[in-house]
Amino acid sequence: MHQLTDNALMLKVKSGEVDKLGLIYERHKKRLFGFFYNLGNDPMTSEDLVQNVFVRMLKYKKSYTGEGSFMAWMFRTARNVNYDFHKKNKKNTNQTDVAAIAYKLEDETSELERMDKKDTMVQLERAMHSLPMEKREVLILSKYKAMKFSEIGEVLGCSEGAAKVKAHRALNDLRSAFEKMQIQ
Amino acid sequence: MEHENFEILAIGYLRGELNEDEIRQLESLLEENGEYRATLKALESSWQGMDEFGTPTPSDDMDQQFFKFLGKEMEGTEHKGKVSQILGKFLDWVFRPQLAYAMLFLAIGLGGGYLLKQNGQEGTVPAVVTTNVTDATEVRERLVLTLLEQPSANKRLEGVSEANKIAQVDETVIYALLKTLNNDSNVNVRLAAIESLTNYVDNALVRQGLIQSIPNQESPIIQVTLANLMLALEEKKSIAPFKQLLQDKKLDTSVKKKIEETIASII
Numbered sequence: 001m002h003q004l005t006d007n008a009l010m011l012k013v014k015s016g017e018v019d020k021l022g023l024i025y026e027r028h029k030k031r032l033f034g035f036f037y038n039l040g041n042d043p044m045t046s047e048d049l050v051q052n053v054f055v056r057m058l059k060y061k062k063s064y065t066g067e068g069s070f071m072a073w074m075f076r077t078a079r080n081v082n083y084d085f086h087k088k089n090k091k092n093t094n095q096t097d098v099a100a101i102a103y104k105l106e107d108e109t110s111e112l113e114r115m116d117k118k119d120t121m122v123q124l125e126r127a128m129h130s131l132p133m134e135k136r137e138v139l140i141l142s143k144y145k146a147m148k149f150s151e152i153g154e155v156l157g158c159s160e161g162a163a164k165v166k167a168h169r170a171l172n173d174l175r176s177a178f179e180k181m182q183i184q
Numbered sequence: 185m186e187h188e189n190f191e192i193l194a195i196g197y198l199r200g201e202l203n204e205d206e207i208r209q210l211e212s213l214l215e216e217n218g219e220y221r222a223t224l225k226a227l228e229s230s231w232q233g234m235d236e237f238g239t240p241t242p243s244d245d246m247d248q249q250f251f252k253f254l255g256k257e258m259e260g261t262e263h264k265g266k267v268s269q270i271l272g273k274f275l276d277w278v279f280r281p282q283l284a285y286a287m288l289f290l291a292i293g294l295g296g297g298y299l300l301k302q303n304g305q306e307g308t309v310p311a312v313v314t315t316n317v318t319d320a321t322e323v324r325e326r327l328v329l330t331l332l333e334q335p336s337a338n339k340r341l342e343g344v345s346e347a348n349k350i351a352q353v354d355e356t357v358i359y360a361l362l363k364t365l366n367n368d369s370n371v372n373v374r375l376a377a378i379e380s381l382t383n384y385v386d387n388a389l390v391r392q393g394l395i396q397s398i399p400n401q402e403s404p405i406i407q408v409t410l411a412n413l414m415l416a417l418e419e420k421k422s423i424a425p426f427k428q429l430l431q432d433k434k435l436d437t438s439v440k441k442k443i444e445e446t447i448a449s450i451i
Contacts, residue, residue, distance in 0.1 A: 018257045022323035025250055033246070034239040047246040054250060058257060121236045128237070142199065143234055149196075161192060168191035171198075172223070175230040 006070035014061045025054055031144065032078055038140050039082055040129045052081045071147055072154035079137060079155060086133075127177035135170035142167040186213070194224050198231045248330050255327045255346070294382060294413065324350055325357050332360050337370040344376040353384065362393035371403045378409055385417060398425035404436045411439075411446040423447050 004012075006027065012020040032053055036046035056077050057064075064073065128136060134156075141152045142163075153163035193210040196202045202210065214221045324346055331343025344364070347357055358381075365377040384390045394410065401407050407429065414422040426443050429435065435443075 018254065019323040021257075022251070022254055022326065025254075029242060029246065029250075033242045037239050038237055043240050043242070047242050047249075050242070050246060051249055051253065055253065121233065121238075124230065124233045125237055128234075139234065142195065145199070164192040164195045165188060168195040168227075171195070171227050171230060174234075175226050178230060178233075 006074075007066050010057070010061070010064055010070055010073075011066045013058070014064050018058065021054060021058060024057075028074060031146075032074070035075070035078055035140055036082060038128070039133065039136050041082070041085075045085070049078070049081050049085060052085070053078050056081060069148075069151040069154060072151040075141060075147075075151075075155045082133075123181050124174075124178050127174055127181055130177050131170065131173055135166075135173055138163065138166045139170045139174065189213070190217075190220055194220075194227060197224070198228060247326075248333075251323075251327045251330045254323065255331075258323075294379060294409070294416075321350055321352070325354060328357055329360050332364055337373055340364065340368065340370070340373045341376055344373065344380050347380045348383065355389065358384065358387065358389055358393070362390075362397065365393070366397050366400050371405060374401075374403070374406055375409060378406070378413065382413060385413075391417070391419065391421075395419065395422050395425055398422060399428045401429075402434075404439045407436075407439050408442050411443050415446045415449055418450055420450055423450060 004023075006024060009020045009024050013024070029050055032050045033046050036049045037043060041049060053074070057074070060077075128139070131139075138152065138156060141147055141155060142149070148160075149163050149167075150160045152167070153160045156163055156166065158166070189209070190213050193202065193206055193213065196206060197210055214224065328343050328347045328350070331339050331346060334340055334343070344361070347353060347361060350357065353361075361377050361381050365374050365381065368374050368377065378394070381390050381394060385394075394413065398407075398410055398414075401410065410422075411426070414426070426447055430440060430443060
């Protein structure tokens, strides 16, 4: 039953077999949650945004053609969901970013022996949060081994080569931001 | 152009997806340009550092919210909200304490109904379970499990009602229904769980679970319902737990009489 591709499942959802959305959800919920969380949303908001992606998938199921990559379509939807959310909550965006980092810091108090490594990781995450949203997006997406650069290009609305260049430059900016934080 | 080529090759290298030819191209660029070598080394460190980003696990609430939403969508009508409200009001009305005796008669009818159903189903050919049906069943089972964990009694009743729509439940749902029968704080939910379980009395696990729940029940209406059901099933294994129940000094006198009659009939 799990051999059905995401594309095939989504086409079934489109044809009225709404229950198939449950299988798609089970396959991608963690990945989507990680996407929103690593973009700087707090855990609760990330959960709400995952839900919104599936609500939107169902709402726009008629427009799903089955052509192209499902992952690209899903992440394009996720990207729009995130964009709309932050557009609506513009004033709270920075607070949310800080809250997300604070949440992680609290988690780390029990791991004193790995403090140094964690400090570095926290700094790298701070550096990540300091990047513009589109750079964070391309970095997070390029970390998913299941996604090809051609699919990332589809999500971002550019060619495969351009997606690779964007990913490289975003990573370079991450490195620069991280190095600046270490000097400070 | 050369720099852009380096950027493309470097990110491919970090993702581990370069072919032999591309690796040679990158090596050649690195040999020619010391700055590229330093950049790639620094980028590799940041790239690997990203693996350490801790992402918490989403909570069970996310699943509950999703399957609640999906359950509503599966009902498939825009009028679902109104229907739910009407159903909610109806259930509130049906399960008023004053109507407890009406439930008692319903439960008595249940036993009789089971016997009739048994006669009617002789020779029935089992339906072919298609993949589509299995998928839908899996989602519905998940919905049942989620709803049965809800704090609201109405939601738990919805969960039992969803279970009734499944032609062939798996053990997880059966255990969840038996857990509801034994532990739910609301007598109406427990009654509904019995009603649902009667759909699967041919399953040994269900029969055993129903029998084992007899001594655990304190509500007279549940005790009488189980007595009627065991009578209908002529389940001899229920005699011992019923006798155990008879030892309870708090047992309602009319229930006691009913159980004694049941034991006598089964024997």
